[in-house]
Amino acid sequence: MPSKPKERPFGLTDCPTFRPTPEQFKDPMAYVRSISENAKSYGMCKIIPPLGWAMPFVTDTETFRFKTRLQRLNSIEASSRAKVNFLEQLYRFHKQQGNPRVSVPTINHKPLDLWLLRKEVHKLGGYDAVTRSKKWADLGRLLGYGGIPGLATQMKNSYARVILPYEHFCEHVRNSPNMSPSKPHDPTLKTHMNIQSAGKSVRSSIGAGDDSPPSSPLTATSSPLSEPPDESDKNDSTRPRRSARQTSHEQSTPSRKPPSTTETLPPSLNGADSKDRRSPSEPHCEVCQKKDRGEEMLLCDGCDCGFHIFCLDPPLSSIPKGQWFCHICLFGTGGDFGFDEGEEHSLSSFQARDLEFRKLWFSSHPPSKANGDRERVYDGDAISRANAPDPSVNRFGDIVVSETDVEREFWRLVQSPNETVEVEYGADVHSTTHGSGMPTLETHPLNPYSKDPWNLNNIPILSESLLRFIKSDISGMTVPWTYVGMVFSTFCWHNEVRLFGSPPYDLAQVDRRAQDHYTYSINYMHWGETKTWYSVPGEDADKFEAAIRREAPDLFEAQPDLLFQLVTLMNPQRLKEAGVEVYSCNQRAGEFVVTFPKAYHAGFNHGLNFNEAVNFALPDWLPQGLDCVRRYQEHRKLPVFSHDELIITITQQSQSIKTAIWLNDSLQEMVDRELDARTQARAMEMDEILEESDRPEDQYQCTICKTFCYLSQITCACTTKVVCVDHVDQLCKCPKTSRVLRKRFNDIELQDTQFKVAERAEIPSVWRAKLKKLLSESAQPNLRNLRTLLSEGDRIIYPLPELHSLRKCVTRANEWVDAANSFLIRKPSRKRPRRLRGRVSGGDAAIGDEVMVDKSDRSLEDLYALVQEVEDLGFDCQEISALKVLTKDAEETKAKAKALLDTVASTRERDAYIQECERLMLHGSTLNVQVDELLEVEKIVMREQLLKEMEELNFDQLTITDIRHLLSRGRLCGLTLGNERMKSLDIRLRTGQVWEDRAKAVLEKPQRTLDELEEAAKTLPGVPIDPVLLETLVNSRARGKEIERQINAWMVPDPALPKPRVQDVVKLVSRGEKEFNILILQDMRRTVDFAVDLESRCDSVLKNRYQHNDESDVFSTMRQWHTYAKEHLTMFTLPNLERFEKQLTLHFRWLEGLPWYCRAHHAAHGKPILDDVVDSTRPEDDLPPTDEYFTCICNIPVRPPLPGTMSDAVQCDHCFARFHGLCAANGGSCPFCDHQHWNGTIHKERSWHFCYLPTILMHAPEITKNYSEDWKELEIMVHRVDRLSGVIGQFLSFASQPANQRAEYIPQVRHYMRKLYRIQFAVSPNPEISYGLDLAGLHRILAGQPTPVRMKKRRRPKFTFGQDLDKDWVDGTRCICRGRTSYLLNYPTVECELCGKLYHGGCVFFPVDATLGSNNRFMCPLCCLRKNRTYPYSEVRVKHIDNPDQDMYVDTKEMLDTFSKDIVYTKLPHPYTQTLFVELCRFTPGQPDSMAGNASTNGNGSATPTRGAAPLSSEEYLLPVNIKFIKLNINCNINCNINLRINLRFLVVLV
Secondary structure, three states, rough: OOOOOOOOOHEEEEEEEEEEOOOHHHHHHHHHHHHHHHHHHHHHEOOOOOOOOOOOOOOOOOEEEEEEEEEEEHHOOOOOOOOHHHHHHHHHHHOOOOOOOOOOEEOEEEEOOOOHHHHHHHHHHHHHHHHHHOOOHHHHHOOOOOOOOOOOHHHHHHHHHHHHHHHHHHHHHHHHHOOOOOOOOOOOOOOOOHHHHOOOHHHHOOOOOOOOOOOOOOOOOOOOOOOOOOOHHHHHHHHOOOHHHHOOOOOOOOOOOOOOOOOOHHHHHHHHHHHHOOOOOOOOOOOOOOOOOOEEEOOOOOOOOOOEOOOOOOOHHHHHHOOOHHHHHOOOOOOOOOEEEEEEEEEHHHHHHOOOHHHHHHHHHOOOHHHHOOEEEEEEOOOOOOOOOOOOOEEHHHEEEEHHHHHHHHHHHHHHHOOOOOOEEEEEHHHHHHOOOOOOOOOOOHHHHHHHHOOOOOOHHOOOOHHHHOOOOOOOOOEOOEEEEEEOOOOEHHHHHHHHOOOOOOOOOOOOOOOOOOOEEEEEEEEEEEEEEEEEHHHHHHHHHHHHHHHHHHHHHOOOOOHHHHEEEHHHHHHHOOOOOOOOEEEEEEEEEEEEEEEOOEEEEOOOEEEEEEEEOHHHHHHHHHHHHHHHHHOOOOOOOOHHHHHHHHHOOOHHHHHHHHHHHHHHHHHHHHHHHHHHHOHHHHHHHHEEOOOOOHEEEOOOOOOOOOEEEHHHOOOOOOHHHHHHOOOOOOOHHOOEEEEOHHHHHHHHHHHHHHHHHHHHHHHHHHHHHHHHHOOOOOOHHHHHHHHHHHHHOOOOOOHHHHHHHHHHHHHHHHHHHHHHOOOOOOOOOOOOOOOOOOOOOHHHHHHOOOOOOOOOHHHHHHHHHHHHHEEOOOOHHHHHHHHHHHHHHHHHHHHHHHHHHHHHHHHHHHHHHHHHHHHHHHOOOEHHHHHHHHHHHHHHHHHHHHOOOOOOOOOOHHHHHHHHHHHHHHHOOOHHHHHHHHHHHHHHHHHHHHHHHHHHOEEEEEEHHHHHHHOOOOOOOOHHHHHHHHHHHHHHHHHHHHHHHOOOOOOOOOEHHHHHHHHHHHHHHHOOOOOOHHHHHHHHHHHHHHHHHHHHHOOOOOOOOOOOOHHHHHHHHHHHHHHHOOOOOHHHHHHHHHHHHHHHHHHOOOEEOOOOOOOOOOOOHHHHHHHHOHHHOOOOOOOOOOOOOOOOOOOOOOOOOOOOOOEEOOOOOEOOOHHHHHHOOOOOOHHHHHOOOOOOOOOHHHHHHHHHHOOOHHHHHHHHHHHHHHHHHHEEEEEEHHHHHHHHHHOOOOOHHOHHHHHHHHHHHHHEEEEEEEOOOOOOHHHHHHHHHHHHHHHOOOOOOOOOOOOOEEEEEEEHHHOOOOOOOOOOOOOOHHHHHHOOOOOOOOOOOOEEEEOOOOHHHHHHHOOOOOHHHHHHHHHOOOOOOEEEEEEEEEOOOOOEOHHHHHHHOOOOOOOEEEOOOOOOOOOOEEEEEEEEOOOOOOOOOOOOOOOOOOOOOOOOOOOHHHHHHOOOOOOOOOOOOOOOOOOOOOHHHHHOEEEOOOO
C-alpha cells in the first residue's frame, strides 16, 4: 500500500476516495451521478479503478514532443506578484517625478517592506486614519520592529516620503475628468481606451525577444530606491525626450512593440486605419482626442498613445527627458503577467531534466526532520502490489524525500521572496495534434480499451453527457488534453470557466475552445510521480474569490479577470483562515480525479508524470452552465459554445421523457428570456427577418459582450457586426428603426418546442394523477381500469416507482381471475366417452381416465378459498359475482347427492334410483367443481353398469389385458373378490401372468436361441395371453430363421448367384448378433472380419496409407494376402483386393524389366550399382583432384614406391598417364586413349544405356512408386546420373570449339572418364551418343597438343601513404593532420565507408553537420586515390617522400590507368583552392599487358606438355543447366572411327 503522512500540511482534509466494483465501473456517468451527492461538497474526488482494469499507454515515447511553459514559483503567488507590481509602479512614479533612485527606508538597519506597510495601513483605514488613531507604533511592531525609539515617527515619515505621494497621484488621476477612463471617445481613433477594449492580445502576441518597457530591478536584495544611479540612468536623464514630431523607430529606448498583424484588432482598427494610427505624423491626444499641436504631443513609452502636455492633469510645461509612462501604463504594471514559452522537449529529455533537477535540489536542500513526522502509515489510496516500492517516498542517494517534504518545499518556494525557482510544465498539449495517451478507434481499432467508457476520448460523448450534443470538437473539452509535469510544476487556482492559451496569455482573443463552462472535469494519470490537488467546493466559490481579492486587490484592480488566467496561487492556509473550505488529495498512476462544477482547484507535481484530462456535463450542470454564460458576458469573455444552441440541439436530437424532465426548466427560462428580448427589440420598431439555417458562430456573436446570440441578433445594413439587445445602442450610429432583428426561429416555433417538451415532461405526473384519482374514488377499483393504467405506464419510457406496486397488484388480480375462470369456464375434453361396452384394451391408466372422465381437480374447498381471497385483494370485476353464483349451485348439488346416498332403494325402485343418480351426475358435470358426495353417487352408477357388462361377456375370449381392465373397474366401483365373476377373473389373471412372465424373460435376454423363442410362443387353452407379446415372439423367431438361412446360403455359395458384398454381410451379422445366439452366425463373424481387414489393408495400400512395420519384404507380405484370399475368402466380392492384385501383377512385371533384374534369384540386385552411381555423381566432386599423382582410371593416386621397393605402375606412351598394374590389366590398354573401352568391344557387366532408365522410372505402377525400394534406388540413379550427364554434355559442347581444345583440360577429361568407367553403363541423352567415347576421342586430341601460352594477369600499382604507417591518435582518428595539432582533439569526426578510418571533418573539408540525421556517405581522400576517383570536397596532391622538388607531385591517376611499374611525376602550380597534401612512403609497381610462357619447347620447336599444368576452373566451362534431358550436337574434331590400338609400354620405376 502507498504510504502517506499522518497529517497533511495546513491541516487539510483529504477528499473522498471511491473504489467502484466492476459492475459499478461499467457506466462512468451513472457512477459519477451516484457519488456526486457525497463528493460535490468537497469539490473533487478520487476514483480508483477496480483490479484488472489497466488503460494502456499508447503514446509513442520516441516521437512525442511538446512545448512547455516556464513557471517562476515565487511570481505565481498572489501576494508576491502584487508586491512586485506595486514596487514596479512606485519605482516608475518616482523616476517620472525626477527621483529615479529614492532610497528605501531602513529601520534598525532592516529595509522596510513598503508593500506590507501600505497593505496594513489600508487595513486600518488609510494614512489619515492611522495618524489620527496614533497606530504607527503598533504598525511597526506588527511589521516586526519592536523596542526601537521613535518607531512611530520613522514609520510615518517613511510612508509620507515614499508611498503617500504615489497614492495622492493615483487618487488625483482617478478623480480627474480628463484622465477618467469612462470619458466618451471616438471608437475610430487610435486611443488608449480603444486599444484596451479592442484586445489585450496586442501585448500577448509579443515574443520573448521583443523589447518591453523597463521593468523595475527591485528585488529583495537589490533596490534602486537605496542605490546610486548608474551610467545608463545618467544617459537617460540627459537624453532628450521624443515628442510626436521627433518620433523615430530607431530610438534605443526599449519599448514593447505592437504586433505586425491586424487579425486581433477590431475591424475599425484594421486595414488602412491600423496603418494610419502607426504613422507618427498624425498622433491623437488621449484626453482631447485632437490631432493638432504635434510638437507638444507626448508619446507614452508603454502604449505609444499621445497626450498633449497641457491636457495632462497636472499639466507639464515641456517634454520630459528619459522614459515617460501614461497613468494607465503606470497603474497597469504587471497586468500582462503570464507564463513564458519554454523549450520543446521529448519525454526522455524532459525526464532527464526533471530527474537532474530533483537530485540537485534535494541534495542541496535536504528535508529537515523537524518539518514534520517522518514516520509513515499506510492507506489504500492506490492499487496495492506485493513488494512494490512505496510511491510516496523517493530516494536521492542517502536522502529520503516524502510527499509531505515535497509539498512543504513547494509552498516554501512559492512564498519565498529570496529564492526564484523556474520549472517547466508541458500543459494543455492537444491530443488532436500530439495524440492521446489512450487508444482510439482511429489509431487502435482492435484494442478493447479504445471502446472503454472510461477512455477519456469516449467520456464526453457518452449517452448521458450533454457535450455529445455540441456540433464540433472542442479541444480540451470534448477532445482530451495531455499534461507532462516535472517537480514543482503547478496548475494555479481555477474552476472550469478558465481560459487557456499559449504564453503570454491573450485574454481577449484567446481560443475560446479552451474554456470549460463550469463543467465537470476528469483527469487520469497514466504514469509518473504523485500529483497533489487542492479543491474549494463550488458552494464556497464566492468566498474563495473574495479571499483572493482581499489578498491582492491591486492585481484585480489591474486585471479584473485574473482568475480566468490560471496564473495565480494562494496558500491553502490563508484560504482556511479566510473561512474557505479547502480539501486535498494525492493522485497516483492509474487513478482518476473528478472535479465538480464551479469548484476551484489547483495543485502541483512531485516529479515527472503524464496526465490526460477532458470535460463532461451531466444534466444537473445546465443551470450552472447558464450562470457561467452570464459570467462570461459580464467579463466580455469568449464562451466555448452557445448555451442556447445546445438546448435547442438537445430538443431536436433527444425526444425522451427523461430528457424533457431535466431540460424543461432550462428551456422555459431560455424561451422566456428570448421572448422578453424580442419584446424589447420590437419596442424599437425595427424590422424582423427569419433565417431557417444556422450561421457560423462568429456571425451571431455579440461584438460588445462576446455572448452568442443564437436565437436572435440585431444587425444593420451598414455593418457586418451583430449585437445582442442589451448593446443595440453600440452597434452603429444609424437610427434604431433601420436595424434588423434577425431570428433563427419565430416565436410560435419556440413556444411549440417549449410546449412539447413541457408536455413530455408532464407525462409521468399526469399518469401519477390518474393513479391517485382512481385509488381515491373507490376502495376496490375496477380491474379493467387498473389494467388500462398499467398499460399506459408501460408505454411511458421513464422510471415510475409506483408502476412496480401497480404491476404487482394487477398481476395478483390477473392470477385470481385466471383461477376463477378455471371454475367458470369449462374447457373441452379430449377423453373417451363415458360409456364403453364390449371388449376394451389398455392398462390401468386407461381405466382411470375412463372412470374419471371430465372430472375437475378443483374441490369445493378451493372454491370457498378463492371467494375468500378476493375479499382481501381490493379490486372489483365481473368474475367475483359469477363465482359466488357457482358456489351456491355447488352447495345445492352437494345436498342432493347426500340425500340420494342416504336413500335405500328397493329392487323394484332400483332403475328409477339409478336414473335419478345419472341425472344428478349430468348436472354435476356442468359445475366444474369436484363434489365428494357426487363421486359416491357416480360409483353406484358405474357398479350397476359393470355388473351388466360382465353378464354379457365370454371370459374364455378375454385377453389378459381385458381381464386386468375389468378387475380395475370393479375395484374402483367397490366390487370385491367375493363376487363370483370377480373371483373367476382373478384366477384367469394369475394363470395368464405365468405365461407372460416366461415370454418376457425370453425377450429380455440380450441374445436368445431359436429353440427358446419357439418354446415361449407355445400357448395352452383357457390361459389368457397378451396378443401383442405373442406376436413379438413369433416375429423374432421368424427373423432368426431368415438370418440362419441366408448365412447358410453364403457359406455354401451357388456359382450361378452373385457373391455378396462384405458390407452387406457385416450388416446382417451385426443385426443378428444383437438378437440371436446362433452358431453359424459366429462362424460368419470370424470370416467376414478377415475379409474386412483385408479390404482395409488393400485400400490403404492403394491410397498410399499402409504402414509396413515388419522386417520382411512388403511385397512378400502382399503375396501372402493374395494367397489367403484365394483360399478362404472366395465367397465375397472384394473390389479393393481385385484392384490391389492388378497393381501387384504390374509391379512384378516392372521389376522384371529392370536391366539388372536377376531371374535366378527373382530379385533386382541394384545396391552395388547405386553405390557406384552415388560415389561417382557427387556434385562437390565435379572438379578434378589437384594431386598430380591422380592419373589412373581408378580414384587412387599412383604414387612413387617407397625407397628400395618396386612399383607395378605402367605408363601410356601416348598420354603419359600412369596406371596401377591391376588397373592396367583390365582390358590391356589405356582406358583414356583406347576407344574400345567405350564402344562395347570390351565386354562389361553393365552393358545398357542410361537413356532408357528414365522411361522405366516413369512407367512404374503406383504401388511400385509408393512401396518399392528398387524404384527408389532407380530414382536416385536417374536424378544423379542425369545431372552428371548434363555437366559432361556442357563440357563437351565447350570443348568442341578448336579454340577451347587445350592440354590443360586433360585432368578434367580424365576425371569425367573415371566416373563413367566406374558406372560402366553408357551415359548420354540418347542411345546414338556415348559420352565415354566422345571423352576418349577428346583426350587423344588434347594429349597430343602443346600447353598453350598463358597471359600474365595485369596488376595495378599499390600505394602506401604516411597515414597507413601511422598509429591511431588518442581520439581514435588516423587523419590527414596525422595527430600533430592538439586543438583538433575531440573535433567532430567522420568515418570512411571503405577503410573504416576516422578523420576530422575539418581536416578533410567534410561538412560534418550536414551528416546529422541524413544518409550522406563519405569516402576518404586516400581511398579515392587508390580507387582512381576524384575527391569531391577538395583537391588532393601526393608528394613522394624521396622527391625534394616542391612543385613535383605523383600522378596517381596516370599510374593507375597505365598499370605503371615506375612512379610518374607531374609538375603542378601553387594551389588556389582547398587542397590536401598526402605523403607517399612506399610504392609497389604494377604489371602491364605482357606475354609470359610457362611451357618448354622441344627440338622441333613444338611444345611438350608439362606435368602438373593446372586445368581451367569449372566456372570457365560448367554452364547452368535447367533442362533435365538435353540433346547435344557436338561438332568436334575427333575421329571416332580410328580403330587404333595403343600399346602400353611397361616401365619399372626405381626411386
